[in-house]
Structures are given as structure tokens and as C-alpha cells.
Amino acid sequence: xxxxxxxxxxxxxxxxxxxxxxxxxxxxxxxxxxxxxxxxxxxxxxxxxxxxxxxxxxxxxxxxxxxxxxxxxxxxxxxxxxxxxxxxxxxxxxxxxxxxxxxxxxxxxxxxxxxxxxxxxxxxxxxxxxxxxxxxxxxxxxxxxxxxxxxxxxxxxxxxxxxxxxxxxxxxxxxxxxxxxxxxxxxxxxxxxxxxxxxxxxxxxxxxxxxxxxxxxxxxxxxxxxxxxxxxxxxxxxxxxxxxxxxxxxxxxxxxxxxxx
Numbered sequence: 001x002x003x004x005x006x007x008x009x010x011x012x013x014x015x016x017x018x019x020x021x022x023x024x025x026x027x028x029x030x031x032x033x034x035x036x037x038x039x040x041x042x043x044x045x046x047x048x049x050x051x052x053x054x055x056x057x058x059x060x061x062x063x064x065x066x067x068x069x070x071x072x073x074x075x076x077x078x079x080x081x082x083x084x085x086x087x088x089x090x091x092x093x094x095x096x097x098x099x100x101x102x103x104x105x106x107x108x109x110x111x112x113x114x115x116x117x118x119x120x121x122x123x124x125x126x127x128x129x130x131x132x133x134x135x136x137x138x139x140x141x142x143x144x145x146x147x148x149x150x151x152x153x154x155x156x157x158x159x160x161x162x163x164x165x166x167x168x169x170x171x172x173x174x175x176x177x178x179x180x181x182x183x184x185x186x187x188x189x190x191x192x193x194x195x196x197x198x199x200x201x202x203x204x205x206x207x208x209x210x211x212x213x214x215x216x217x218x219x220x221x222x223x224x225x226x227x228x229x230x231x232x233x234x235x236x237x238x239x240x241x242x243x244x245x246x247x248x249x250x251x252x253x254x255x256x257x258x259x260x261x
Contacts, residue, residue: 004020004021005018005019005020005021006018006019006021007019008106008107008110010102010106010107011106012098012099012101012102012105012106013072013080013095013098013099013102015072017069017070017102017107018041018042018069018070019041019067019068019069019070019107020041020042020044020045020049020067020068020070021065021066021067021068022044022049022050022052022053022065022066022067022068023053023063023064023065023066023115024053024054024055024056024057024058024063024064024065025057025063026057026058026060026061026062026063026064027061028061029061029062029063030063031063031116031117031118031120031121032063032064032065032115032116032117032121033062033063033064033121033122033258034062034063034064034065034121034122034123034124034257034258035065035067035111035115035117035121035122035123035124036064036065036066036067036123036124036125036126036150036254036257037067037069037103037107037108037123037124037125037126038066038067038068038069038125038126038127038131039069039071039081039125039126039127039128039131039132039134039135040068040069040070040071040127040128040129040131041067041068041069041070041071042068042070042071043068043128043243043246044066044068046243046247047243047246047247047250048247049066049068049250052250052251052254053066053254055251056251056254056255056258060255060258060259062258064254064257064258065111065115066254067107067111069103069107071131076095077130078092078093078130079092079093079094079095079096080093080095080096080098080099080134081093081096081099081127081130081131081133081134082094082096082130082133082134082137082158083096083133083134083137083158083172083173083176084096084097084099084100084137084138084141085097085176086160086172088158088159088160088172089159089160093158096134096137099134099138100137100138100141100142103125103138104138104142104145108123108145122147122148122257123145123146123147123148124146124147124148124149124150124257125138125139125146125149125150126149126150126151126152126189126253127150127151127152128151128152128153128154128246129152129153129154129155129241130155130158132150132151132152132153132154132155133151133154133155133156133158133173135149135150135151136149136151136154136156136173136188137173137176139184139186140173140176140177140180140184140186143184143185143186146186147185147186147187148186148187148188148189148256148257149186149187149188149189150188150189150190150191150253150256150257151188151189151190151191151213152191152192152245152246152249152253153191153192153193153196153209153241153245153246154190154192154209154212154213154216156171156173156174156209156212156213156215156216157171157208157209157212158171158172158173159171159172160172160175171212171215173216174212174215174216174219177216177219177220177223178219178222180223183223183224183225186230187230187231187260188217188220188225188230188231188232189231189232189234189253189256189257190213190216190217190231190232190233190234191233191234191235191236191239191246191249191253192209192210192213192233192234192235192236192239193209193235193236193237193238193239193240193241193245194207194210194235194236194237194238194239195238195239195240195241196209196210196239196240196241197209197241209241210235213233214233217231217233232256234249234252236248236249
């Protein structure tokens with residue numbers, strides 16, 4: 001297993017981004033087969049990601065590179081993550097477009113040069129919580145760069161700036177999917193835990209993070225995505241909004257990245 005770290009200067013974000021690299025080489029696979037970019041990459045060290053990637057590479061005989069992008073510190077994280085086309089009702093996410101440009105025009109070209117990637121490399125972007133919303137938004141708007149996206153405990157409650165009430169019709173990612181005329185060639189992996197939160201705004205006995213994900217899956221199905229072939233949703237009994245839960249599900253996610261199952 002090859003693991004390393006470096007600071008990367010982003011002109012779009014006007015800051016240094018701490019990157020972590022976890023490379024699981026496979027026998028007779030000199031090139032990277034699967035690239036996974038992860039938001040909130042500072043959490044990967046707590047997940048034993050190195051051993052995880054190496055085990056998946058050996059088992060599947062596919063070369064895997066996971067790149068973690070550390071989030072901006074403090075409240076700045078809530079400005080860089082979100083949806084790139086608008087801030088939310090509280091003014092958060094106003095740097096999401098800049099973060100998107102960091103991923104597309106700075107990080108990916110750097111990775112292609114550093115690791116000799118090419119257009120055959122299967123590329124995924126993933127994240128958890130607000131970083132998961134960011135990953136979904138970036139993939140949705142750039143299907144020419146990504147083939148898959150993974151969202152753990154996604155913040156799909158993110159609402160339009162003109163709709164400050166808990167109106168389910170104005171969740172921003174749902175709105176974007178519903179109002180996109182095309183059907184991007186993507187596959188989606190979702191996860192949520194039954195103890196992710198306590199909020200249940202419609203009092204239906206299902207916590208909001210699960211409800212919001214199910215509603216987004218319905219929106220995707222309405223665009224023509226197949227519920228089984230194009231999307232996976234894992235509800236973790238007792239799963240919480242924390243690193244141990246996401247770590248538990250990470251091997252399942254990585255297996256899906258490689259096999260689609």
C-alpha cells in the first residue's frame with residue numbers, strides 16, 4: 001500500500017488544500033483503474049483507508065487510488081460545500097462554485113499528470129454529510145468527468161434561499177435533478193443510518209436524512225434511472241452521523257465502485 005500526503009495550493013479557493021493519497025496497486029495493473037475523490041478527506045486516516053484500499057485492490061485485482069481533500073476549517077467548510085448554482089437560505093455555500101472549479105480544473109488535471117491517468121480511468125466523487133451533497137452536485141453537473149458518486153448521510157435537506165420553511169418541494173438537489181432536461185450518465189450510491197439524527201419534520205416516523213434520500217431516489221427514478229442497476233441505498237440499522245458508521249460502510253462502497261454491485 002502506498003500512502004502519502006501533500007499540501008496543494010488552490011487558486012480558486014485561495015488556500016492550501018491538504019491532500020491524502022491511498023493507492024492500492026494490483027498485480028499486472030500498472031495504471032489506475034479506479035480513482036475516488038473524497039470530500040472531508042481529513043477523516044480518512046481514522047478509517048484505516050490504506051489497508052482498506054489495499055485489500056480491495058488485491059481482492060478485485062484492480063488498481064485503486066483514493067484521494068482525500070481536507071475540508072476548509074471551521075465555518076468555511078459550510079461555504080465551500082453545498083450546490084454550486086446558489087447559496088442556501090442561510091447564505092451558506094457561496095464558495096461551492098469555486099470548490100467545483102478546484103476539483104475540475106486544478107485537482108483532476110494534477111492527478112492525471114501525477115498518476116498518468118487517462119479517459120479510461122473510472123472516476124468517482126464521494127463525501128459524507130454536507131460533503132456528500134457537494135459530491136452529488138459536482139458529479140451531476142460534470143458527468144463527463146465522473147461515472148459514479150457516493151453519498152454517506154447526505155445533507156439533502158439543503159433548501160432554496162427564498163424558501164426558509166421546511167418545504168420539501170424546495171430542497172435544492174431535488175430541485176436541480178427535477179429540472180435538468182438531460183439524464184447524466186451516472187451511477188449513485190447512498191447510505192444513511194437509523195440514528196443519523198432525530199429530526200422528522202413530517203412526523204411520518206422516518207428521520208429526515210432517510211426521507212430526503214428516498215425522495216431524491218424517486219426524483220432520479222423519474223429521470224429514467226433504474227432503482228437497482230443505477231442506484232444503491234444502504235440503510236444502516238443503528239448507524240450514526242459519525243466516522244465509525246461511515247468506516248463500517250466504506251468497504252461496501254469501495255466494492256461497489258469496482259464492481260457496481
